[in-house]
Amino acid sequence: MWTSARLRESFLAFFEEKDHLRLPSSSLIPVNDPTLLLIGAGMAPFKSYFRGEEKPPHVRITTCQKCVRADDSNVGVTARHHTFFEMLGNFSFGDYFKKESIEWAWEYLTERLNLDPNRLWVTIYPGDMVAFNHWNKDVGVPAERISELEDNFWGPIGATGPCGPCSEIYYDRGEGPWWCGRTECAPGCNCDRYLEIWNLVFTGLNKEEDGSFSDLPRPCIDTGAGLDRITFLMQGKNNPYETDAFQPAMLALKEFSGHTLDEGGRVALALKIIGDHTRAVIFLLADGISPSNEGRGYVLRRLLRRAMRFGRVLGIHGTFLEKLVPAFVAVYGEIYPELATRELHVTNVLIQEQQNFLRTLEQGEHLLQSLLQASTPLSGTDVFRLYDTYGFPHELTQEIAAERGIQIDLDGFHKALEEARERSRADLEKKLDDARGGTIAVSHEQPSEFLGYQRTGAHAHVVHLFRQGMEVDEAHEGEGASVILDRTPFYAEGGGQVGDTGIFKSGELLVEVLDTQKGPHDTIVHRVEIRRGSLKKGAELEAIVDAKRRGDIMRHHTATHLLQAALRTVVGAHITQTGSLVAPDRLRFDFSHYAPLTPEQIETVERLVNEEVLRNQAVDKREMSMSEATAAGALAFFEEKYADRVRVVTVENFSKELCGGTHCARTGDIGLFKITSESAIAAGQRRIEAVCGMVALEAVRTYENILKTVSQDLKTTPTEIPGSLSRLKESLKRTERQVEELGEKLSAQRAGDLVSESVEVGGVKLLATEVPGVTSDGLSRLGDQLRDKLQSGIVLLGTRNGEGAKLMCWVTKDLVGRGYSAGNVIKAVIPTIGGKGGGRPEFAQGGGNKPDALSQALTEAKSLISRQAEG
Numbered sequence: 001m002w003t004s005a006r007l008r009e010s011f012l013a014f015f016e017e018k019d020h021l022r023l024p025s026s027s028l029i030p031v032n033d034p035t036l037l038l039i040g041a042g043m044a045p046f047k048s049y050f051r052g053e054e055k056p057p058h059v060r061i062t063t064c065q066k067c068v069r070a071d072d073s074n075v076g077v078t079a080r081h082h083t084f085f086e087m088l089g090n091f092s093f094g095d096y097f098k099k100e101s102i103e104w105a106w107e108y109l110t111e112r113l114n115l116d117p118n119r120l121w122v123t124i125y126p127g128d129m130v131a132f133n134h135w136n137k138d139v140g141v142p143a144e145r146i147s148e149l150e151d152n153f154w155g156p157i158g159a160t161g162p163c164g165p166c167s168e169i170y171y172d173r174g175e176g177p178w179w180c181g182r183t184e185c186a187p188g189c190n191c192d193r194y195l196e197i198w199n200l201v202f203t204g205l206n207k208e209e210d211g212s213f214s215d216l217p218r219p220c221i222d223t224g225a226g227l228d229r230i231t232f233l234m235q236g237k238n239n240p241y242e243t244d245a246f247q248p249a250m251l252a253l254k255e256f257s258g259h260t261l262d263e264g265g266r267v268a269l270a271l272k273i274i275g276d277h278t279r280a281v282i283f284l285l286a287d288g289i290s291p292s293n294e295g296r297g298y299v300l301r302r303l304l305r306r307a308m309r310f311g312r313v314l315g316i317h318g319t320f321l322e323k324l325v326p327a328f329v330a331v332y333g334e335i336y337p338e339l340a341t342r343e344l345h346v347t348n349v350l351i352q353e354q355q356n357f358l359r360t361l362e363q364g365e366h367l368l369q370s371l372l373q374a375s376t377p378l379s380g381t382d383v384f385r386l387y388d389t390y391g392f393p394h395e396l397t398q399e400i401a402a403e404r405g406i407q408i409d410l411d412g413f414h415k416a417l418e419e420a421r422e423r424s425r426a427d428l429e430k431k432l433d434d435a436r437g438g439t440i441a442v443s444h445e446q447p448s449e450f451l452g453y454q455r456t457g458a459h460a461h462v463v464h465l466f467r468q469g470m471e472v473d474e475a476h477e478g479e480g481a482s483v484i485l486d487r488t489p490f491y492a493e494g495g496g497q498v499g500d501t502g503i504f505k506s507g508e509l510l511v512e513v514l515d516t517q518k519g520p521h522d523t524i525v526h527r528v529e530i531r532r533g534s535l536k537k538g539a540e541l542e543a544i545v546d547a548k549r550r551g552d553i554m555r556h557h558t559a560t561h562l563l564q565a566a567l568r569t570v571v572g573a574h575i576t577q578t579g580s581l582v583a584p585d586r587l588r589f590d591f592s593h594y595a596p597l598t599p600e601q602i603e604t605v606e607r608l609v610n611e612e613v614l615r616n617q618a619v620d621k622r623e624m625s626m627s628e629a630t631a632a633g634a635l636a637f638f639e640e641k642y643a644d645r646v647r648v649v650t651v652e653n654f655s656k657e658l659c660g661g662t663h664c665a666r667t668g669d670i671g672l673f674k675i676t677s678e679s680a681i682a683a684g685q686r687r688i689e690a691v692c693g694m695v696a697l698e699a700v701r702t703y704e705n706i707l708k709t710v711s712q713d714l715k716t717t718p719t720e721i722p723g724s725l726s727r728l729k730e731s732l733k734r735t736e737r738q739v740e741e742l743g744e745k746l747s748a749q750r751a752g753d754l755v756s757e758s759v760e761v762g763g764v765k766l767l768a769t770e771v772p773g774v775t776s777d778g779l780s781r782l783g784d785q786l787r788d789k790l791q792s793g794i795v796l797l798g799t800r801n802g803e804g805a806k807l808m809c810w811v812t813k814d815l816v817g818r819g820y821s822a823g824n825v826i827k828a829v830i831p832t833i834g835g836k837g838g839g840r841p842e843f844a845q846g847g848g849n850k851p852d853a854l855s856q857a858l859t860e861a862k863s864l865i866s867r868q869a870e871g
């Protein structure tokens with residue numbers, strides 16, 4: 001059978017035979033491309049190769065690329081659309097062009113897959129006679145099966161980038177149930193009869209920011225064939241969900257919901273949507289994306305929630321998506337190892353996120369129910385609020401409202417949504433603008449030679465000099481500038497490691513290097529300030545890195561590698577780096593893991609790293625090919641783009657990572673390694689911060705000083721602090737008990753004194769007075785005692801505390817029986833002291849912010865009670 005795995009392999013092997021370099025799929029997270037949220041086409045990771053900004057490892061490349069397109073509206077509805085899919089592709093970077101790409105596509109389809117040539121149709125861009133002739137004359141497709149399609153122009157993805165006219169290959173599936181039935185149905189029709197299986201793009205143009213098109217340095221080829229489509233076609237199925245790629249997931253869904261695709265209708269739609277979205281969510285999670293309310297994380301969250309919502313159609317209300325993980329790992333785990341190694345993490349985050357959603361759904365449902373009480377149509381803003389704050393999909397709101405016969409304002413909702421999108425688009429544009437402001441144009445391709453692995457000082461020449469983004473010949477004392485040298489020992493920020501600082505000097509000239517960054521075309525840009533003299537283009541100077549700072553950075557970098565290795569040993573091989581910072585005074589390592597580390601785990605990690613330091617191992621750095629590095633098991637960081645030749649940093653038997661950073665000679669150079677914190681940065685994302693060398697010593701000293709200060713205060717030694725503290729706590733408890741006892745005594749005494757102040761009105765004993773200097777507790781204790789002493793009567797006590805006043809009232813049971821109520825008294829007089837209050841007939845209290853009116857309130861209460869007693 002043509003399994004999806006066999007098809008993938010046959011495609012890549014075919015193009016390898018045609019001298020293409022096979023590269024693994026890039027991560028779904030674009031590298032160095034702020035214009036893209038997610039990789040959505042096979043060509044997306046190669047934009048800079050098309051534009052000639054970077055040199056590809058080979059002029060012919062073939063890949064099977066993981067892609068995500070966030071539009072979910074057609075998923076399950078057609079047999080063609082997915083949110084996550086794999087795109088098979090062959091690429092030429094200025095090498096072959098239309099003829100070869102057409103001939104090879106034809107050869108693969110008709111000779112390797114043995115597809116019936118009579119069922120293959122072709123579309124071309126209107127007027128592209130070159131493509132027409134290759135199809136018609138070289139390959140032999142009859143003219144009546146070649147048509148022109150206006151929208152056969154592909155790209156760019158995002159606002160700018162490589163694009164060009166294209167030519168599509170369609171397979172006619174015949175007149176089955178998938179056919180729209182129209183006689184004019186033809187390639188390009190929206191039904192599933194003519195299935196587009198391959199798109200050949202003749203990428204010759206680049207769309208610029210102003211909307212114009214410019215020629216690429218050399219014409220290129222970018223082709224894309226959807227693996228899911230070819231698979232269901234080759235397996236003779238109706239849609240991808242019936243193929244080996246989805247069958248395990250469909251079986252799992254059947255097992256716990258009882259439903260199958262055969263039922264058709266809404267059930268089949270739900271199964272397909274759940275299958276598609278869950279696959280996408282699993283791949284996104286495996287690439288280190290976490291659910292969130294923006295960007296990639298939001299795509300993930302939205303798909304997950306939509307899948308859960310369709311669970312309701314199958315009668316599932318709890319968490320269930322995690323049950324599909326083993327099904328997809330079984331299908332994809334081998335070709336995409338990140339799925340297999342991160343299965344546990346993916347499962348855990350899936351469960352957590354579903355539980356969160358169920359909770360927000362519950363909260364949203366309360367709000368929705370109360371909005372529905374009004375029985376008027378729900379406004380667009382309300383629907384948007386439910387969606388934005390509670391993650392309540394508008395379809396769900398609509399469904400629930402419809403059950404009550406209530407309409408929702410969908411237009412208003414879409415308007416609110418559009419406004420929100422507009423805001424985030426404006427944000428992105430601003431970020432892009434900022435980035436552009438900082439870039440500089442280098443007119444020719446002379447990469448800077450980096451000498452910093454071997455030394456920290458070198459003689460060099462100024463090749464480019466920029467002020468405020470403009471190239472200049474000279475920069476003067478007091479001015480800032482950006483400088484590119486022909487060779488430099490300065491490390492440009494990258495791989496989490498901060499850029500070097502230092503000086504340039506030559507005779508009188510003294511320049512301070514404040515930061516070093518990567519520039520275009522592999523150049524290294526120094527951000528400088530001229531301290532003395534003038535810096536001229538072409539000048540020779542001595543470039544000297546601040547070696548002490550660099551040494552501290554190297555310590556922290558090597559320690560970061562040891563930390564990652566120790567984490568993998570202690571916590572599990574599923575942890576994946578999601579970010580890092582390597583600075584002279586600290587390191588930060590972000591990684592995905594679903595739970596906080598236990599104190600024991602943190603201690604063990606710290607100990608393992610320090611043991612490696614003490615073993616004083618050599619830190620080996622060497623260049624090799626990417627495939628050698630992968631074979632040796634080197635860890636790669638997915639955010640990084642690696643060239644064909646990579647640098648591998650190894651500490652024997654402990655750590656092996658791809659890394660371009662600067663490292664210690666031996667692990668012993670790190671000195672002490674101390675973890676300073678472990679925390680959460682997002683769902684499923686943890687962060688460890690640590691320090692090394694003298695900084696670690698400083699950190700320990702700081703703790704020590706704190707202990708010293710505390711022990712001096714406690715008049716004891718640091719080791720005896722715990723004992724001393726627990727004694728102190730004991731004694732504090734004793735004192736508190738004494739204070740309480742004294743309070744009781746004092747209040748009993750006061751009660752004795754006060755009881756004589758009671759008066760009798762109409763046969764009711766009444767005691768109403770202000771008690772200075774008591775707390776609320778004291779007042780309530782005093783009142784209880786007075787009530788008991790009076791046996792029958794009413795007690796009304798007030799006190800001031802700071803800006804406010806407090807009133808409490810007690811009525812003995814017998815008087816409650818006669819219609820007196822503490823609650824009524826308080827309710828009546830509390831406004832006088834500017835507050836609100838009330839309570840039960842036996843006891844009530846209240847407070848206000850007008851303490852000066854307290855005696856007036858007491859008088860009012862007295863007369864209220866007298867009136868009741870006498871009336």
Ligand code: SER
Pocket residue numbers: 040041042043089154199200201222223224225
């Ligand atoms: N870039 C084209 C597409 O996505 C061909 O790979 O269809």
